Amino acid sequence: FSSCLSDTGTEPPESGIFGFMINISALLGVITMYIRYLLIEKQNESSHFVRSSCNVFSLCIGLMGCIGMGIVATFQELSVPSVHDIGALVAFGSGVVYITLQSIISYKSCPQWNTYFVCHIRMAISVISCIAFIPMIVFASQISMTKIHWTPGEKDYTYHFLSAICEWTVAFGFIFFFLTFIRDFQ
Numbered sequence: 663f664s665s666c667l668s669d670t671g672t673e674p675p676e677s678g679i680f681g682f683m684i685n686i687s688a689l690l691g692v693i694t695m696y697i698r699y700l701l702i703e704k705q706n707e708s709s710h711f712v713r714s715s716c717n718v719f720s721l722c723i724g725l726m727g728c729i730g731m732g733i734v735a736t737f738q739e740l741s742v743p744s745v746h747d748i749g750a751l752v753a754f755g756s757g758v759v760y761i762t763l764q765s766i767i768s769y770k771s772c773p774q775w776n777t778y779f780v781c782h783i784r785m786a787i788s789v790i791s792c793i794a795f796i797p798m799i800v801f802a803s804q805i806s807m808t809k810i811h812w813t814p815g816e817k818d819y820t821y822h823f824l825s826a827i828c829e830w831t832v833a834f835g836f837i838f839f840f841l842t843f844i845r846d847f848q
Contacts, residue, residue, distance in 0.1 A: 673810065677738055680735070681735040681736065681738070682735075684731055684732075684734060684735035685731075685732060685735045687731060688728040688729075688731035688732050688735070689728075691724070691727070691728045691731065691840075692725060692728045694840055694843065695721055695724040695725065695728070695760070696721065697847060698721075698764070698843060698846070699717055699718075699720070699721040701846060701847070702717045702767060702771075703717060705771060705774075705775050709771070709774055709775065711767075711770045711771045711774075711775075712767050712770045712771070716763070716767065717767065719763070720760060720763040720764060720767065723756050723759050723760045723763065724756065724757075724760040726752060726756040727752065727753050727754075727755075727756030727757040727760055728753075729752065730748075730749045730750065730751070730752030730753030730754075730755075730756060730757075731749070731753045732749070733745065733746070733748065733749025733752065733753075734746060734749040734750050734753055736749075737749060739808065739810075740808060740810070743808045751799070754795060754798070754829070754832055755795070757791075757832070757836050758788070758791050758792050758795045758832065761784070761787065761788045761791060761835070761836065761839045762788045762792065764784065764788075764839070765781065765784040765785045765787075765788045768780065768781045768784050768785075769781045769785070775846075776846070780842055780845065783842055784839060784842050787835050787838050787839045787842070788835075788839070790831065790835055791831070791832045791835035791836070791839075794827075794828040794829075794831035794832045794835070795828070795832050797824065797825075797828050798825050798828035798829050798831075798832060801821045801822075801824045801825035801828065802821070802825040802829075804818065804821040805818045805821050805822055805825065806818055
């Protein structure tokens with residue numbers, strides 16, 4: 663499927679900057695997820711609000727998403743589209759599962775380690791991301807060509823446009839979700 667975020671960094675020199683920044687973002691994601699994992703493990707020692715295996719599973723799913731981001735950064739959309747698309751699917755799919763699991767873990771830690779307000783915000787972001795992820799895949803799978811410059815009225819333009827909206831929604835969902843960790847990490 664066509665990865666609309668990748669359209670912004672497919673042609674040189676943007677492609678080099680895009681790949682570099684995606685790899686940096688993936689690394690920061692790994693660090694954030696690992697710190698979150700350690701935090702939950704420490705909190706869980708005294709509260710026993712979640713099974714340790716659930717926390718490990720969530721971390722592994724999150725790390726898979728970061729690996730998917732690395733694949734997206736390494737294999738450009740126009741050069742190796744099938745590998746790029748698999749990386750994007752892994753990144754977005756694993757990311758949606760990760761934030762959903764983290765939302766559930768947050769609820770389990772209430773009220774001692776989280777407020778219900780933060781849990782509701784996290785779950786709302788997760789639900790919006792899950793809802794956007796499904797049509798993103800459906801619309802992207804309907805696109806019959808891989809190209810960068812689209813114009814309204816072209817074949818598959820509507821699918822590309824709707825997929826792009828959903829893809830950006832999921833991507834910003836991840837960003838906003840990670841921002842909810844700020845208070846936890848203080």
